[in-house]
Amino acid sequence: MFPESSEILLSVKEISIDLSGRQVLRDISFRLIKGKSLALLGSNGSGKTTLLKLLAGLLEPKSGEICVNGSIGMVFQNPDIALFGTTVEENLAFSLQNLGLSRNEIRARVGETLERFDLLALRSRDILSLSGGERQRISLACALISKPPLLLLDEPFSMIDRKEGRRIAGMVGGEVERGTSVILGTNRFSEVSGYDRFVILGRNSIVFDGDRAGLIQNRDIFHEAGMPIPFELELKC
Ligand SMILES: Nc1ncnc2c1ncn2[C@@H]1O[C@H](COP(=O)(O)OP(=O)(O)OP(=O)(O)O)[C@@H](O)[C@H]1O
Numbered sequence: 353m354f355p356e357s358s359e360i361l362l363s364v365k366e367i368s369i370d371l372s373g374r375q376v377l378r379d380i381s382f383r384l385i386k387g388k389s390l391a392l393l394g395s396n397g398s399g400k401t402t403l404l405k406l407l408a409g410l411l412e413p414k415s416g417e418i419c420v421n422g423s424i425g426m427v428f429q430n431p432d433i434a435l436f437g438t439t440v441e442e443n444l445a446f447s448l449q450n451l452g453l454s455r456n457e458i459r460a461r462v463g464e465t466l467e468r469f470d471l472l473a474l475r476s477r478d479i480l481s482l483s484g485g486e487r488q489r490i491s492l493a494c495a496l497i498s499k500p501p502l503l504l505l506d507e508p509f510s511m512i513d514r515k516e517g518r519r520i521a522g523m524v525g526g527e528v529e530r531g532t533s534v535i536l537g538t539n540r541f542s543e544v545s546g547y548d549r550f551v552i553l554g555r556n557s558i559v560f561d562g563d564r565a566g567l568i569q570n571r572d573i574f575h576e577a578g579m580p581i582p583f584e585l586e587l588k589c
């Protein structure tokens with residue numbers, strides 16, 4: 353069944369991009385329904401970061417069209433890209449600056465976000481004094497404080513330890529339950545095994561787009577994309 357157009361949050365039509373004279377992405381098309389999680393899988397250099405930057409408006413496609421029905425929050429591999437050298441609270445308030453909220457509204461929203469992301473004890477700490485995992489949790493809170501309908505994450509766990517990674521993954525899962533759509537780029541299937549939808553990038557184009565059942569039927573697609581078949585999808589005898 354085709355989704356109602358009001359349910360489509362993101363529509364990507366035949367986008368291509370060249371960087372330094374080389375074609376990095378070719379003819380990329382997909383649509384995302386509100387409140388769904390999409391895993392963007394691909395080996396190193398397949399174009400995941402480039403595609404996420406295009407979706408976030410940080411890069412312009414050479415051709416094609418991207419339509420987003422609302423705002424976007426983004427979490428980068430390195431949290432320091434999104435943070436500024438002052439306190440946790442100031443970083444959160446800074447992420448609200450373009451919304452035209454009153455001082456009281458900003459204070460309330462910052463307080464609620466500190467609580468939700470378990471950051472109350474860190475509220476007055478200087479960002480530079482925090483661990484990488486704590487900084488990534490803050491960058492997630494900054495990306496979500498303005499309540500965007502779409503959250504993009506680019507390898508958010510690769511620079512932090514497993515325990516903090518699991519905690520942040522749980523927070524992202526909670527966001528999907530609240531109705532936020534999520535696109536997470538990674539080359540590790542284990543980080544996204546429960547996602548609704550999988551888009552796999554091969555050498556500069558999409559080689560698979562479907563759900564887990566489709567992926568199990570087409571396991572060899574991982575080899576085409578230069579990735580090992582995830583053990584979670586291996587046939588159990
Ligand atoms: N500014 C740039 N100029 C030239 N080439 C670039 C530029 N940015 C990216 N590329 C190239 O585009 C291709 C895709 O890069 P991208 O960073 O999007 O891949 P990725 O899937 O995110 O890889 P990784 O898993 O290593 O993060 C790579 O071959 C990369 O060298």
Ligand SMILES: [Mg+2]
Pocket residue numbers: 400401402506507
């Ligand atoms: Mg990347």
